[in-house]
Amino acid sequence: MNIILLGAPFSGKGTLARKIVEDFSLVQISTGDLFRENIKNGTEVGLLAKTYMDKGELVPDSVTISMLKQRIEKDDCKNGFILDGFPRTVPQAEELKNLTEIDCVIQLDVSFDEIRRRCLGRRTCSKCGEIYNTSTYNKTTCEKCGSPLTKRDDDNLETVNNRLEVYENMTAPLINFYADKLFVVKGADSPDETYKPVKKLLSEKF
Numbered sequence: 001m002n003i004i005l006l007g008a009p010f011s012g013k014g015t016l017a018r019k020i021v022e023d024f025s026l027v028q029i030s031t032g033d034l035f036r037e038n039i040k041n042g043t044e045v046g047l048l049a050k051t052y053m054d055k056g057e058l059v060p061d062s063v064t065i066s067m068l069k070q071r072i073e074k075d076d077c078k079n080g081f082i083l084d085g086f087p088r089t090v091p092q093a094e095e096l097k098n099l100t101e102i103d104c105v106i107q108l109d110v111s112f113d114e115i116r117r118r119c120l121g122r123r124t125c126s127k128c129g130e131i132y133n134t135s136t137y138n139k140t141t142c143e144k145c146g147s148p149l150t151k152r153d154d155d156n157l158e159t160v161n162n163r164l165e166v167y168e169n170m171t172a173p174l175i176n177f178y179a180d181k182l183f184v185v186k187g188a189d190s191p192d193e194t195y196k197p198v199k200k201l202l203s204e205k206f
């Protein structure tokens with residue numbers, strides 16, 4: 001089964017994807033993580049992506065699509081995957097149609113006010129990628145692996161406002177694009193509450 005997680009930044013896509021991975025044998029593919037890995041390794045793609053990411057803009061489709069294509073062609077994707085942060089534009093979705101079949105699109109619906117609140121408190125584990133928020137977790141190390149938590153360069157109010165505008169203009173049209181396979185989930189306060197209807201849906205589909 002191949003799933004797309006659709007939602008604005010900070011809607012909880014990454015957290016939800018991790019929960020799905022724990023219960024179903026799917027691979028999580030986050031284009032944002034792939035770009036950050038490229039930045040860490042100092043690759044050409046990373047250097048280019050950083051100039052867009054720092055401003056909260058989208059990396060050009062051609063670069064993003066070719067990186068995604070290489071990733072989903074790997075062996076571990078054969079049993080299915082969850083796309084977290086891809087597609088983000090209609091041309092990306094059109095291209096994805098040529099690459100693979102998508103079974104289900106889960107849209108996380110969270111208000112922009114809540115998103116701005118979440119933005120400033122997000123912390124990510126530097127090693128395992130676990131996501132926390134300072135409003136519910138006040139330690140500086142990861143509960144799971146003990147590594148230091150870091151704040152992403154693009155988690156600031158100016159960038160998030162820009163990312164929300166980009167989401168409205170470029171990504172929200174995908175809600176119509178995928179209308180026939182869309183499942184809408186209201187983002188709740190706790191990730192476990194948000195996950196409940198998703199787990200029910202996927203258990204029925206698997």
Ligand code: AMP
Pocket residue numbers: 009030031032033035052053054056057058059060064084085086087088089092163
């Ligand atoms: P994320 O970790 O999903 O919030 O992505 C962080 C940043 O990476 C975004 O603000 C974009 O600059 C870039 N990015 C991630 N996925 C895509 C995509 N599908 N298309 C274009 N840019 C992307």
